[in-house]
Amino acid sequence: MEKTKERNGKVLFSNYSLGEGVRKALSLSRDDILFEVKDSKLKGRGGAGFPVSTKWMLAAAAIAEEKYVICNADEGEPGTFKDRVLLVEYPELVFEGMIIAGYAIGAKNGIVYLRGEYEYIRKSLEDFLEQMRKDNLLGKNILNKEGFDFDIKIFLGSAAYICGEETALIESLEGNRGEARNRPPYPVNTGFNGMPTSVNNVETLGCIPHIILNGGEWYNTLGTEKSSGTKLFSVSGDCEKPDVYEWEWGITINELLEKVGAKNTKAVQVGGASGICVPKSQFDRKISYEDIPTGGSIIIFDENRDMLKVLKNFMEFFVEESCGQCTPCRIGNTKLLEGVEMIENEEYTFSYLNKLKDLGKTMQVASKCGLGQSSPNSFLSILENFKDEIFSHEAGVENGK
Amino acid sequence: MENKKNGRAPVSQKPHRIEKPEHPEQIGGSVRIQINEKELVVPLGTTILEACRDNQIHVPTLCHHDDLCIAGVCRVCVVEVENMRTLQASCAFPITAPIKINTATPMVRKARKHIIDLLLSEHYGECYSCFRNNNCELQTLAKEYGVDHYNFGHIEKPKYKVDTSSFSVVRDMDKCVLCKRCIRTCIDLQEVGVLEAVGRGDETHIGTFLDKQLSDVICINCGQCINRCPTGALRANDPRDEIWEAIDNPKKHVVIQTAPSPRAAIGEEFGLEAGHSMTGELNTAMRRIGFDKVFDTNFTADLTIMEEGTELILRLYNALVKGEDANKVPQFTSCSPGWVKYLEHFYPEYIDNLSSAKSPQQMFGAVIKTLYAQEANIDPADIVTVAVMPCSAKKFECNRPEMVDSGFKDVDYGLTTRELAQMIKETGIHLPELPKSEFDDPFGNASGAGLIFGATGGVMEAALRTVVELVTGGKVEDLFENANITPLRGFEGIRYVELPIAEVGEVPEMYKRYFDTWDWLKGATLKVAVAHGTANAKKVMEDIKAGGKFSECHFIEFMGCPGGCLGGGGQPIPTNATIRAKRAEAIYAEDEGLPIRKSHENPHIGYIYENFLTDGPCGHKSHELLHTTYTKRGEYIA
Amino acid sequence: MLVFEKTFLAEEIEQLIEKYGNARSALLPILQEIQSKHRYISDYAQQEVARHLSIQPVEVYSVISFYAFLNSEPKGRNIVRVCKTISCDMKNKISIVKAIERELGIKMGETTDDNKFTIEYTNCLGLCDEGPAMGINEQVFTKLTPETAVKHLHEVVG
Numbered sequence A: 001m002e003k004t005k006e007r008n009g010k011v012l013f014s015n016y017s018l019g020e021g022v023r024k025a026l027s028l029s030r031d032d033i034l035f036e037v038k039d040s041k042l043k044g045r046g047g048a049g050f051p052v053s054t055k056w057m058l059a060a061a062a063i064a065e066e067k068y069v070i071c072n073a074d075e076g077e078p079g080t081f082k083d084r085v086l087l088v089e090y091p092e093l094v095f096e097g098m099i100i101a102g103y104a105i106g107a108k109n110g111i112v113y114l115r116g117e118y119e120y121i122r123k124s125l126e127d128f129l130e131q132m133r134k135d136n137l138l139g140k141n142i143l144n145k146e147g148f149d150f151d152i153k154i155f156l157g158s159a160a161y162i163c164g165e166e167t168a169l170i171e172s173l174e175g176n177r178g179e180a181r182n183r184p185p186y187p188v189n190t191g192f193n194g195m196p197t198s199v200n201n202v203e204t205l206g207c208i209p210h211i212i213l214n215g216g217e218w219y220n221t222l223g224t225e226k227s228s229g230t231k232l233f234s235v236s237g238d239c240e241k242p243d244v245y246e247w248e249w250g251i252t253i254n255e256l257l258e259k260v261g262a263k264n265t266k267a268v269q270v271g272g273a274s275g276i277c278v279p280k281s282q283f284d285r286k287i288s289y290e291d292i293p294t295g296g297s298i299i300i301f302d303e304n305r306d307m308l309k310v311l312k313n314f315m316e317f318f319v320e321e322s323c324g325q326c327t328p329c330r331i332g333n334t335k336l337l338e339g340v341e342m343i344e345n346e347e348y349t350f351s352y353l354n355k356l357k358d359l360g361k362t363m364q365v366a367s368k369c370g371l372g373q374s375s376p377n378s379f380l381s382i383l384e385n386f387k388d389e390i391f392s393h394e395a396g397v398e399n400g401k
Numbered sequence B: 001m002e003n004k005k006n007g008r009a010p011v012s013q014k015p016h017r018i019e020k021p022e023h024p025e026q027i028g029g030s031v032r033i034q035i036n037e038k039e040l041v042v043p044l045g046t047t048i049l050e051a052c053r054d055n056q057i058h059v060p061t062l063c064h065h066d067d068l069c070i071a072g073v074c075r076v077c078v079v080e081v082e083n084m085r086t087l088q089a090s091c092a093f094p095i096t097a098p099i100k101i102n103t104a105t106p107m108v109r110k111a112r113k114h115i116i117d118l119l120l121s122e123h124y125g126e127c128y129s130c131f132r133n134n135n136c137e138l139q140t141l142a143k144e145y146g147v148d149h150y151n152f153g154h155i156e157k158p159k160y161k162v163d164t165s166s167f168s169v170v171r172d173m174d175k176c177v178l179c180k181r182c183i184r185t186c187i188d189l190q191e192v193g194v195l196e197a198v199g200r201g202d203e204t205h206i207g208t209f210l211d212k213q214l215s216d217v218i219c220i221n222c223g224q225c226i227n228r229c230p231t232g233a234l235r236a237n238d239p240r241d242e243i244w245e246a247i248d249n250p251k252k253h254v255v256i257q258t259a260p261s262p263r264a265a266i267g268e269e270f271g272l273e274a275g276h277s278m279t280g281e282l283n284t285a286m287r288r289i290g291f292d293k294v295f296d297t298n299f300t301a302d303l304t305i306m307e308e309g310t311e312l313i314l315r316l317y318n319a320l321v322k323g324e325d326a327n328k329v330p331q332f333t334s335c336s337p338g339w340v341k342y343l344e345h346f347y348p349e350y351i352d353n354l355s356s357a358k359s360p361q362q363m364f365g366a367v368i369k370t371l372y373a374q375e376a377n378i379d380p381a382d383i384v385t386v387a388v389m390p391c392s393a394k395k396f397e398c399n400r401p402e403m404v405d406s407g408f409k410d411v412d413y414g415l416t417t418r419e420l421a422q423m424i425k426e427t428g429i430h431l432p433e434l435p436k437s438e439f440d441d442p443f444g445n446a447s448g449a450g451l452i453f454g455a456t457g458g459v460m461e462a463a464l465r466t467v468v469e470l471v472t473g474g475k476v477e478d479l480f481e482n483a484n485i486t487p488l489r490g491f492e493g494i495r496y497v498e499l500p501i502a503e504v505g506e507v508p509e510m511y512k513r514y515f516d517t518w519d520w521l522k523g524a525t526l527k528v529a530v531a532h533g534t535a536n537a538k539k540v541m542e543d544i545k546a547g548g549k550f551s552e553c554h555f556i557e558f559m560g561c562p563g564g565c566l567g568g569g570g571q572p573i574p575t576n577a578t579i580r581a582k583r584a585e586a587i588y589a590e591d592e593g594l595p596i597r598k599s600h601e602n603p604h605i606g607y608i609y610e611n612f613l614t615d616g617p618c619g620h621k622s623h624e625l626l627h628t629t630y631t632k633r634g635e636y637i638a
Numbered sequence C: 001m002l003v004f005e006k007t008f009l010a011e012e013i014e015q016l017i018e019k020y021g022n023a024r025s026a027l028l029p030i031l032q033e034i035q036s037k038h039r040y041i042s043d044y045a046q047q048e049v050a051r052h053l054s055i056q057p058v059e060v061y062s063v064i065s066f067y068a069f070l071n072s073e074p075k076g077r078n079i080v081r082v083c084k085t086i087s088c089d090m091k092n093k094i095s096i097v098k099a100i101e102r103e104l105g106i107k108m109g110e111t112t113d114d115n116k117f118t119i120e121y122t123n124c125l126g127l128c129d130e131g132p133a134m135g136i137n138e139q140v141f142t143k144l145t146p147e148t149a150v151k152h153l154h155e156v157v158g
């Protein structure tokens, strides 16, 4: 697929030519790469924000016959589409990131777990990989580096948001229901087929070639103290220019709204359905690990939106997308949704809603995986931040319904 | 790891455990931890739950079961681990670092209560109309956490239809808490694979293939899922009402036979520790309930040994001497209906290897409605035969269409240990307090060989006690101290024993019409094996298919349930390895105390061959009454 | 299912096994191919796949029931999936749905009598910047209006 848009950014959307990153990486030792990544202070872009170098070092230290590098392209968080843009327009970054990861941790196999909804880009990715094989960027003795073999396969999902959770993703790869595993042991020890596995987000991997080329320190100069580098933002909702943007960490919501041409904004959902809903009064907050961390989903709501409807949409999403194995998430989300419906039908009592908020807090700590742990976020933040609107029946125009 | 016939279980349901070191006492083998401020040292890889239990710290659980791999899905067992943002499921958390654990913080207590509230909100039905009332893990949790109202509402209408299609297992999914124990039992423990989680999100439920009813899929009726279900979602198909009706009907002559395992376990239903044999008390109880005759299934177990043992000798003779039907060796036992159905489905090409001898339950039914009816001068049409069994598959077995050789349904009802205990309670009896009494004539008390049928390896031991003596003319006691063939005992999944036949004796009268010398067995080595639980059976069958060592066996005992009948799907709940071991001890102890411990020495057996089955074991008459045929069912689900 | 259909299907599955192997990890790719060809995975196909992979049919069914894009019930030859998640919802997805429903004379979740279309909802398609969006089989269509949505339906069947 062609690059359809001119994009500008300091890292991912900057100039790059195929093979540069891998070539540089292969001239370094594995440890050098690990240290470079460490210096960059790059954190995982899939949402959890785990330091990439720690994950890689653990995987590199594990002793096993096989190791795997998995690129998490399940991008299912509502309002997130930056991974799609990377895969369509910058596949070289992602694939090279995988190759470098493989080199660093000692893996020969890379797997891209591509969500079923993105099946239409599979062909172009396969073609691209084929070209990379021809260019000796994949296959045996890559770029004549004796003994370094690496190849990438694409594995298609079949539409299940939970398969973005890394252990559920591995279950899915193994041919099972995408149900999150118990941890420990973690994938870096016991991952795909029981082998050490590093699961990384598309964007995380995409940053790697640039970090290798320009150095970890350079990367760390971007962003804020605890949030190094840049971040891709998937912006949608009520604004003039919904798109994917690359900005440094630390941008305030106000600045962001300004850039995308959002007007009369009432609320911004940061981090998708599992993120939090920020009201106007807090638009000076910064998007960064210090303040509001995110995987990059930004959904903008203007003054005409009914926040209860928004919340209902999110809760319906979780009720359907929970894998259904653990109690707090399976039944808890249903209860939260029921609570929203009670408000909708004016059948609620505040004492029951308080019980539900309490339940939400239990879900955050007692659920088995990140889905159930984060699904109450919007419930809690929308009911808290928009209580005046929701409980005083000033709800405006319906959400396009 | 995958796709081996013996490893088909979904990896998600396998314990992603951290193996414990062999020598935890060595440096690096143990970790120092703190639970509720208490300093402890535990072997690396110990789960938090294990550590708590070993130190008498109570942590509630629901999805956890000692027999099964770890699921970590109910989240009832959560605890706080210092420096971790979220609570951790103690059953699923292997300790690999020095951590500080707190099992009773406000957050933990609240989370557990919430989880119980959530489960109750979807749990349809009332405790007082549930057979698990007073023995339900959800109920216990609700009590433990002082639930006095439904915090998050309560489902008012059932969501599912109760599946009563199976003769053996009833599924009431409205009581299901999705602990997945049944799945782990069916797929991992038994490797049958009827049940799995179906759907996702709020639609998740436990289902069968295409959500068909149980009778339409490949369920072997072993009922192991029932034994491990924490609630009343799974139960056996209960015939108590019909049996009460028969008892209350003065025209009916209601006869009950009891298998060896129920008596070794029924005390548990009355609050006794596992391992109390209640034979005598049970006899009294069954009479007080109103059964007209109380018989011992062990009698037909002895008969089974005579028939099955003879069949084995004939198969060997045909194969070794006549060179015929070599493929019919090894002979497989056929007294476990779960195993029989398993074979019919998964290895139908081997049904000829199954002994054609009926199970003791079915032999007794046939004998009662023919010989007994004749002797007692009762119209068999008026006889109702009930069989107390440790087993849910027996309910299916007695309903097999071919089991009508008496001219009637040979066994009318299969009753589980649990259901009998219930009938006893309904009669107002506290079993342990009853005086003991004997079994009724004309079958009287049976041999210890019949008794040990209840434990895995027991059928083989009983058979060898007889076959060895018939062939060598010597005494088993000369080979095995006190006639206890210990290599066949225990709970090892698969056991293999070789028995050289050095000397042979006189051919007994009853075999003279087949051959007149045992010389063909002289110097031979009898190879036998024992497997319990269908997962182990599968391993043996795969080995046989591959021409491995078990294909050279002569006789193999298969039991569908782990532990054999004493671990059957009709036994008291709960079950675990310790409980099963105690039941086995009770059975073996009772055997040792009996005057007659070999089937062929049971005088009633002699009587029956002299007076009724006059052409001897495996003769024409016994074939009509005591033998059966099997069906090649295959795996295809229509 | 007719006997010859079964034979075809059995052969097809054998070829898939050859292509993907018989390890459990081959399950999803195999199911995906059957799904994309037949738009559903019949009970016979499920059992055949289970047999080849040495797993139980219920495990195959269980997996199918987990994933939104796999079906065990017959569907139309073309599956239309309209995104119902928040960003598309806000971009008036309901007008798209209504237009499609009217055009095909069926409701969401149903299949047309001529078996040409099944229409259903799906969760976020990852096209939130270009909503409202929908998928028809493996293709996606964005920035829909009621009119273009219906036009795409007709284009797909040619």
Ligand SMILES: Cc1cc2nc3c(=O)[nH]c(=O)nc-3n(C[C@H](O)[C@H](O)[C@H](O)COP(=O)(O)O)c2cc1C
Pocket (backbone or CB within 6 Å): A043, A044, A045, A046, A047, A048, A049, A050, A052, A072, A073, A074, A075, A076, A077, A161, A162, A163, A164, A165, A166, A167, A199, A200, A201, A202, A204, A205, A369, A370, A371
């Ligand atoms: C419900 C859920 C969905 C997730 N979805 C994704 C996803 O679509 N893409 C992704 O990269 N990470 C996703 N994650 C995070 C992954 O579990 C994992 O942390 C991530 O892939 C690790 O890569 P990173 O360190 O590069 O971020 C999800 C987590 C949860 C709990």
Ligand code: SF4
Pocket (backbone or CB within 6 Å): A162, A179, A180, A321, A322, A323, A324, A325, A326, A327, A329, A330, A367, A368, A369, A370, A371, A372, A373
């Ligand atoms: S939290 Fe939700 S998605 Fe995660 S394991 Fe539990 S039920 Fe599944």
Ligand code: FES
Pocket (backbone or CB within 6 Å): B060, B061, B062, B063, B064, B071, B072, B073, B074, B075, B076, B077, B078, B089, B090, B091, B092
């Ligand atoms: S007992 Fe530990 S999660 Fe259920």
